Every structure is written in structure tokens, then in C-alpha cells.
Amino acid sequence: MDISSLIQKNDRKIIFIILDGIGGLPVNGKTELEAANKPNLDALARVSACGMHIPVAYGITPGSGPGHFGVFGYDPLKYEIGRGVLEALGLGIELQKTDVALRCNYATLKDDIIVDRRAGRIPTEKNIELTAKLSEQIKEIDDVKIILKPGKEHRFCLVMRFPKNITEKQAMVTDTDPQKEGKPPAQPIPLNEESREVSEIAKKFIERAREILKNEEKANYVLLRGFSALPHIPSFEEKYRLKACSIAVYPMYRGITRLLGMETLSVEGDIKEEVETLKKVYKDYDFVFVHIKKIDSFGEDGNFEGKVKKIEEFDNYLPEIVSLNPDTLVITGDHSTPSLLKAHSWHPVPLLINSPYVLGGLVNGFTERECFKGELGIIPATAIMPLVLANTLRLRKFGA
Amino acid sequence: MDISSLIQKNDRKIIFIILDGIGGLPVNGKTELEAANKPNLDALARVSACGMHIPVAYGITPGSGPGHFGVFGYDPLKYEIGRGVLEALGLGIELQKTDVALRCNYATLKDDIIVDRRAGRIPTEKNIELTAKLSEQIKEIDDVKIILKPGKEHRFCLVMRFPKNITEKQAMVTDTDPQKEGKPPAQPIPLNEESREVSEIAKKFIERAREILKNEEKANYVLLRGFSALPHIPSFEEKYRLKACSIAVYPMYRGITRLLGMETLSVEGDIKEEVETLKKVYKDYDFVFVHIKKIDSFGEDGNFEGKVKKIEEFDNYLPEIVSLNPDTLVITGDHSTPSLLKAHSWHPVPLLINSPYVLGGLVNGFTERECFKGELGIIPATAIMPLVLANTLRLRKFGA
Incomplete structure (x- = not known):
């Protein structure tokens, strides 16, 4: 449904983290997320609303463009970006x-x-x-x-x-x-x-x-x-009345968020530098998007251990992010990239939404198999932003 | 979405089994699938992607035509077969x-x-x-x-x-x-x-x-x-670029697959003869559909025990099917036929997809109540074929 008429502004803040290609498949019985030692992510998942999202449609493997469009609430079948x-x-x-x-x-x-x-x-x-x-x-x-x-x-x-x-x-x-x-x-x-x-x-x-x-x-x-x-796309701010900023190391993702009219920051380095930037700019925006690329890169290389280590590295920085105390914190991916397939895949993607207004207590950690048990169920990627806005109390009641 | 532009050919093979009317309802606390002793199906389900499919729409009881159209990826609301x-x-x-x-x-x-x-x-x-x-x-x-x-x-x-x-x-x-x-x-x-x-x-x-x-x-x-x-229907081969063959004992199902342009083999007998035929023709096709009728017949007769026995009989033949080593093996039904109702019903239908690219480990057996816990969730029947093609690596990435 079109939520534009329900949107209201407030001063609540959202941090939205994409772990690019986070979803995986088992190798020797465990997925990358299951093999990773990530106590902070798991603890957060236990008190969050978790679920799985389907980036484009059942069985469809998304490229990076459609993958990001979906989680930002732009139907990837409607908004296609040209190859050039x-x-x-x-x-x-x-x-x-x-x-x-x-x-x-x-x-x-x-x-x-x-x-x-x-x-x-x-x-x-x-x-x-x-x-x-x-x-x-x-x-x-x-x-x-x-x-x-x-x-x-x-x-x-x-x-x-x-x-x-x-x-x-x-x-x-x-x-x-x-x-x-x-x-x-x-x-x-x-x-x-x-x-x-x-x-x-x-x-x-x-x-x-x-x-x-x-x-x-x-x-x-x-x-x-x-x-x-450039396709004609309503800007993120027009669509959601959120002052939004994007933190990404790779040009492609900066390009995508620039397309959506986000303030797009160039960061050199990796997770450490991105989190530093986040801390610096956090108070100036309603919505900060942080794109963590290398998890996907290791998946694409078929490097299971590398992907696991990168997840663990992110986990080390998670307490710093949580300590910013965002009203709503989202952690998910734009698509799955199982090391087993050495490529993007069609599999649903783990999703975590943390806010004061979740049930929690349904999952035991942030993994594919646990997230299937979560309170969000299996949802289309385009349902994420309405849920995020709702958790941030930025959507008014529909009808009287 | 229209997946036709994403389809690619390869030499991976699919076996697609319909246990006609497989879904049931509890009698003395157990459904037919729960009452059946079927160690092979249960073991397979534990390492497969499982879920439930909705043949036509919530609350709709499908006839055999719409039931099969849905699982083959033809929207049963779009493609109607005349009564005559x-x-x-x-x-x-x-x-x-x-x-x-x-x-x-x-x-x-x-x-x-x-x-x-x-x-x-x-x-x-x-x-x-x-x-x-x-x-x-x-x-x-x-x-x-x-x-x-x-x-x-x-x-x-x-x-x-x-x-x-x-x-x-x-x-x-x-x-x-x-x-x-x-x-x-x-x-x-x-x-x-x-x-x-x-x-x-x-x-x-x-x-x-x-x-x-x-x-x-x-x-x-x-x-x-x-x-x-005869309705104008794109053939299965046109639609999916799969060389497809159908094995069925009853004329109705041969007729349906002939409508879809599958090579349609007439088999006399029951499960045993169908599995023998499967073994003979398996290597000549990309996709072999096997239709097991009698499970539905017992359901229609209200013969709970008969339906259980037929499920157990199928279970005995499952190892022979698995030993053909198809890249993707699908087991589901075209609709539910609870013995309790003595008729087709609107209930979701257990679904199992096995391939090297599934999570598995989420269900404890092939029953209605277990399949609801599976990684496929509750999906429309028309989502099955895109998922099957994806698992068989026959769908290219969407967008860059």
C-alpha cells in the first residue's frame, strides 16, 4: 500500500545497516552466520524482531541495484536502473x-x-x-x-x-x-x-x-x-520525510544512494572507518545507512572462512553502534551470497529490527535458521521500510 | 514476476512428484502423513527446503486442473480449462x-x-x-x-x-x-x-x-x-526451456500435461510401474513429472487407513527415486484431500524441495505441521517453479 499519507515526522533516529550478501548456506552443516562467533549480534537478535526477507521474488537472484532498491522500499520490478x-x-x-x-x-x-x-x-x-x-x-x-x-x-x-x-x-x-x-x-x-x-x-x-x-x-x-x-525515482526524503545519509566505501553503493537523493559520504577504509564516520554524523540525520561490503566479496570468492571472519569483525563494532542508542536499528542484507555458490543467490535474507516496540524472545541468534522463527516471518523486502517507520513511530494510524 | 528473460539452460535434472491430494487433517490427533510410517520421506524432509503451498488462493478448494496448473507455474486464475x-x-x-x-x-x-x-x-x-x-x-x-x-x-x-x-x-x-x-x-x-x-x-x-x-x-x-x-497455453518447454516428460496412470493427468506440451507417457499399474518408467526415461529429459494418484482416491473415499498405507507404499519406493540422484527433487501435492472431508480441500499442501542449495534442518519430517516450520514458508503454488529453477541454477541474476 501507499504509506505516504500516513508519514509523520519526529526526532527519532534510525540506523540501517546492510551487511552485503549476508545470507549463506551450510558447509559442513553450518552457514557462515552459524559458524561465526558473534555474541553481540546474537544477543541483539534475541531481543529484536527477526525474520527473513525476499529481495525481489521467490527464486529470483538480485543484482546489487534491485537488492538495495527493495530494502529501501522501492519495488525493484518497477524501478529498474539501466546497465550503463x-x-x-x-x-x-x-x-x-x-x-x-x-x-x-x-x-x-x-x-x-x-x-x-x-x-x-x-x-x-x-x-x-x-x-x-x-x-x-x-x-x-x-x-x-x-x-x-x-x-x-x-x-x-x-x-x-x-x-x-x-x-x-x-x-x-x-x-x-x-x-x-x-x-x-x-x-x-x-x-x-x-x-x-x-x-x-x-x-x-x-x-x-x-x-x-x-x-x-x-x-x-x-x-x-x-x-x-538516470531513472526518475522519488527521493528517499520525499518518500519517507527522513533526512538520510549514506556511508559506503564502494562507489556502486554510493551511486545507488545518490540516486535516491541521500547525502552520500565517501569513506576510505572498511568497517572501522565506517563506524567512525557513523559516530561523527549520527546526530545530524534521521536515517543513516551503513553499507558493509566485504562480507559479500568473500562470499563471491567462495571464501567461507573469510566471510565468517568479516562477520566476526562487524560483531566487534556492533556495541559501538548500539551505544549510539538509535530508536530503531536495522541489520540485514541486500541479498544472500553463499560461499557455496560463489555468487549472489535467491535465498531469503536474515533481518533484524530492534526498537522498544518489538516482542523479541523468539530467536536464539542472528542466523538464517533462527531468523525463520522470528516474529517478522518471511516478508518481501519492500515491507521493511514500513516496518522500520512504524517502529520509529513515524506512521500514523490508517483510518479512524 | 515474468522470469522468462532470466531462464538459462544447463544439463541439471529435475524430478517433480505430485502425491495427489497429499495434505490431510487429524483423525484421532494425527493426519494421514503423521500416522504413516515413512522413514525415507521424513529423512529427506530433514535435509530439504520444506514449506506449504497454497494452490489457488486462501480458502479455495482446487479441482485437479487448477491444482496442477498452479504447481506447474501457470496461474490457475488466468488459465482456466473448460469443463468439457x-x-x-x-x-x-x-x-x-x-x-x-x-x-x-x-x-x-x-x-x-x-x-x-x-x-x-x-x-x-x-x-x-x-x-x-x-x-x-x-x-x-x-x-x-x-x-x-x-x-x-x-x-x-x-x-x-x-x-x-x-x-x-x-x-x-x-x-x-x-x-x-x-x-x-x-x-x-x-x-x-x-x-x-x-x-x-x-x-x-x-x-x-x-x-x-x-x-x-x-x-x-x-x-x-x-x-x-483447448485453451491457448504456452508450453512448458517454451515457458521454462525444459525438455519435460510426464508419467501418469490416470487419463486426466496425462491430458493436463499433454495440454502443457509435455511428452506424456501412458503407464499401466501404480507406483511400482511409474517408478520403473521413471528409471527408464530419466536420462532423456530435463524434467520428469510423476503423478501418484491413489493417495487422493483413498482421501476421497474417506479411507484414512488406505491413504496412510498408500503414503507408506510411496515411501518404500523413494530410495529408488533418490538414487537416480536428480539435481533437484520436488515432492508435493496438487491440493489436500483430507479423509475427514472425503473431498479436495482448501488447506495448504506440504512441499519439499531438495537440492545442494538448501538450508535444511528446520523440520523433523514430511507432515503438515512440520512443513509449516520450513524455510520455504507458506507460498503460492505459482512460486514453486521459480524456486525449482533457481535450485537447479537455471535462473540468471536479475539486474546488475
Whole structure:
């Protein structure tokens, strides 16, 4: 339901912690959360409302974008972020409403045929060198600023910055990647009348890049994919009347919260530095989001022990967070990343909401199997924010 | 959500077992599943993801059609099978896209008034004799082939086989059953311009049958109901990219899976013969559906002990099924059939999904009360297939 008409302001504070990829699966009988020695998290879970949330839908494995959208209460099926936008956010580009973002590949063209879509996966250093060269020589096309940023291996990001705002529709242009080697590159085709301008800039960029790269042995061509503009999303503050701030180390997550209009702080370091930042800024906001990344990274690497250790490290900092005495404290993940699968997964994610207004006493610790027994049950991710607002007494009664 | 864009193929295999009508209610404190001695099912449940599924909606008792549609991931509220089609499938008629199917009653007409809508429930033998006579004398009407098959007592099935494909709209004709005795039979009225042809054939059939049956004491007239054509349903293979096969003893279930485009094997016998067939064909398919009927039959008869024994019999064969080592094994029902009710019921249905990617350890056996504690929670039947595909690693990540 639409809760906007029920929202009321007060001075109660929320700390909302995402342990990225926290959910896991058993290896030798125990999940990462079950294997971790985490007395503080377990003690907190015992007096909290616990449950499991489903990020997108049954059986669906979410990417980071949909995973975060869900827990922030934005239906991930309704608000999709374009691939180019996500790539740009991941590389730390501060996108504006005037931008079209694309993810690009260096590729090898021979006799007008793409013979390698990834230019032999050139080393990242070579990519950095080539992208600097392109940046140097293509600063503008017509009145559109060209911003380039190298990624890993053959990948880079292109942002077209127009002198006017760009709608999602204006960015609807087809990929030039032929998807298979042995085919000529495709043309960037506008999918409607309004996206013609973007496609023309793309064509000119491809031509100029080709000329600049013509003597390269491998990376002599560029393929353009995922044309997209910033989606129109109501800001977190508009939606919930919360003055919100985000603390994250990785650019991708800063990008996502910037999309939602949160004050987005850059933090160098890891959990320690994030908690220090939290302590500094806590009193200035209604809602502070803290994103802990490395738990997911170890899961993705299949490093069970590493993930366990990272959970234990977080547990050491939990008392400092709790001592800030937030009115509502939320700890959950954006999705599961079982070390067993070395990847994001579809499994429900443990969720803990602590406030003075919970039952508590239903679970014995913060693990998958315990959280299934909790008072929140198994809920869609989009139910979390209404519950958090309710626990913070920020939702009025519905009806008389 | 629409998962079609996320589906990927691999060589992992699924065995999907429906224990028809498996859910029950307590008699002397125990349900049929709780009373049954079934060590294999219980052991499997302990290491599986368990839960309960709701076939159609809260409080809704499904027929066999909607029950199976739901677990196969076809929204039973969207895909409805006409009564005539279901009757024909149940009698083992292999319906084609050119067919209109109807379920019919023999009835007693006196002075143009229906005095008995069921012709005094004539014995099935009499029905067989009369239906053979009608078949003999009405082979065709205009260019439409007439196919008749006797059911039980006064019921029989009529299939009009046209020389062209028939849409659902073309079959929309009203029933001729007046619903109450003491009224004249209704006319078959076309509900739109396109269904006029079908209604004309129906009128001619009624006239000719009346002429042939005129000297019968009781069954001297026919009532036509449930005019329907095969619904347009995306095939299981289109929908999931799974090469699928169905093993079932009863014609109705073969008919349902044939509707979904599964390779449909006819098996004579019971669980033993079905498991033998499974072992033979297992390696040739991505997905093998096994339908175990008799558990439901005992439930419908109110035979608690019979249902318990049938569950125990299935349990004896479970190790043979498990030893095939499917990547994902699903055991559930299409609906509940408590012996206490002697009928299908609205109750949620126990569900077990086994794969290498489950938590397990949350339930103590495969019973209604245990499955409520499982990691799948209480889910709509249509969530089963996305979960099964996810466990079989056949669903890609959603979003980046």
C-alpha cells in the first residue's frame, strides 16, 4: 500500500545497516552466520524482531541495484536502473540528470568484422592508457561533453553529458555489440523519435574512437551497450520525510544512494572507518545507512572462512553502534551470497529490527535458521521500510 | 514476476512428484502423513527446503486442473480449462486444436419438459450401450466429426472435431441443462457471432440423438454442458526451456500435461510401474513429472487407513527415486484431500524441495505441521517453479 499519507515526522533516529550478501548456506552443516562467533549480534537478535526477507521474488537472484532498491522500499520490478547507469555508478562517476551513460568494450575489428568482442581482454593498464588517449582527443561531440572512465580489462564507461536534462526515453538506443564474433558491429539505432540525438552522438563517438585507435593491434574498435539515463525515482526524503545519509566505501553503493537523493559520504577504509564516520554524523540525520561490503566479496570468492571472519569483525563494532542508542536499528542484507555458490543467490535474507516496540524472545541468534522463527516471518523486502517507520513511530494510524 | 528473460539452460535434472491430494487433517490427533510410517520421506524432509503451498488462493478448494496448473507455474486464475475439455481429458480423449468438447447427461424428457436431468442415473452399462448406438448412427454432422465416449452412470462426453482450428471464443455456447427439473431444456445459444457454427452443430446433434433415443424409457434425451475448446497455453518447454516428460496412470493427468506440451507417457499399474518408467526415461529429459494418484482416491473415499498405507507404499519406493540422484527433487501435492472431508480441500499442501542449495534442518519430517516450520514458508503454488529453477541454477541474476 501507499504509506505516504500516513508519514509523520519526529526526532527519532534510525540506523540501517546492510551487511552485503549476508545470507549463506551450510558447509559442513553450518552457514557462515552459524559458524561465526558473534555474541553481540546474537544477543541483539534475541531481543529484536527477526525474520527473513525476499529481495525481489521467490527464486529470483538480485543484482546489487534491485537488492538495495527493495530494502529501501522501492519495488525493484518497477524501478529498474539501466546497465550503463549502474556501470557509471560503480566506477564512481557522479551522474547528473543531463547524462546518458553506457558501458563499453574495447574490441578487435578486422575487415569490418568483430573478431574479438573483448579485444583479447587487454590488461587494465593498457585500458587506462587507451581511455586516457580517447579522453584527451574527444572532449566534446557537438555540444555534448564526453566523459570516459576505464574499468577492468576491456571495459570502460562512457557518459554523454548534454546541455539539457535527458529523459529515460531519450536514451533508448540499441547496443552495437553484435553478441557473437564473426559479425559486423551493429549500428546504434534510436528506438523512438526522441532518442535520435543520442544515437547520432554515439555514431560520431564510434567513428572518432575508431580513427584514434586504428593502429592498435587488439583494441582498435569500441562496442557500446546499455544506453541509459538516470531513472526518475522519488527521493528517499520525499518518500519517507527522513533526512538520510549514506556511508559506503564502494562507489556502486554510493551511486545507488545518490540516486535516491541521500547525502552520500565517501569513506576510505572498511568497517572501522565506517563506524567512525557513523559516530561523527549520527546526530545530524534521521536515517543513516551503513553499507558493509566485504562480507559479500568473500562470499563471491567462495571464501567461507573469510566471510565468517568479516562477520566476526562487524560483531566487534556492533556495541559501538548500539551505544549510539538509535530508536530503531536495522541489520540485514541486500541479498544472500553463499560461499557455496560463489555468487549472489535467491535465498531469503536474515533481518533484524530492534526498537522498544518489538516482542523479541523468539530467536536464539542472528542466523538464517533462527531468523525463520522470528516474529517478522518471511516478508518481501519492500515491507521493511514500513516496518522500520512504524517502529520509529513515524506512521500514523490508517483510518479512524 | 515474468522470469522468462532470466531462464538459462544447463544439463541439471529435475524430478517433480505430485502425491495427489497429499495434505490431510487429524483423525484421532494425527493426519494421514503423521500416522504413516515413512522413514525415507521424513529423512529427506530433514535435509530439504520444506514449506506449504497454497494452490489457488486462501480458502479455495482446487479441482485437479487448477491444482496442477498452479504447481506447474501457470496461474490457475488466468488459465482456466473448460469443463468439457477437462471431462474429455479425464476420459482419455486426445483433444486437438480443432475440437470442441462438452460434457453431456442422458436425461428424461416428457411432453417437452425435463422430468429427470440424470435419466434416473441409469447404470453405466446402459450408458455404454446407448453411447455406442449414438456413435454408430451419428458419425458426422455436416463436415464435423462426432466423437462420443461414455462416462459413469448418466454422463458422457461429446467432442466435435472440426476441419479447422477452433478458438476458445468459437466454443462459447450456453448449456442446454435447465438446472431444474420441470422445465423445458434450454437451447444452445451462441454467445458471440463466431460461436454460431458450434451452436448449430449442437442443435443438430440434440435432434438426431432425440430421434435415436426416442423409445428409451429413461434416457430419451441429452443435455449439453461446458462447451469448450483447448485453451491457448504456452508450453512448458517454451515457458521454462525444459525438455519435460510426464508419467501418469490416470487419463486426466496425462491430458493436463499433454495440454502443457509435455511428452506424456501412458503407464499401466501404480507406483511400482511409474517408478520403473521413471528409471527408464530419466536420462532423456530435463524434467520428469510423476503423478501418484491413489493417495487422493483413498482421501476421497474417506479411507484414512488406505491413504496412510498408500503414503507408506510411496515411501518404500523413494530410495529408488533418490538414487537416480536428480539435481533437484520436488515432492508435493496438487491440493489436500483430507479423509475427514472425503473431498479436495482448501488447506495448504506440504512441499519439499531438495537440492545442494538448501538450508535444511528446520523440520523433523514430511507432515503438515512440520512443513509449516520450513524455510520455504507458506507460498503460492505459482512460486514453486521459480524456486525449482533457481535450485537447479537455471535462473540468471536479475539486474546488475
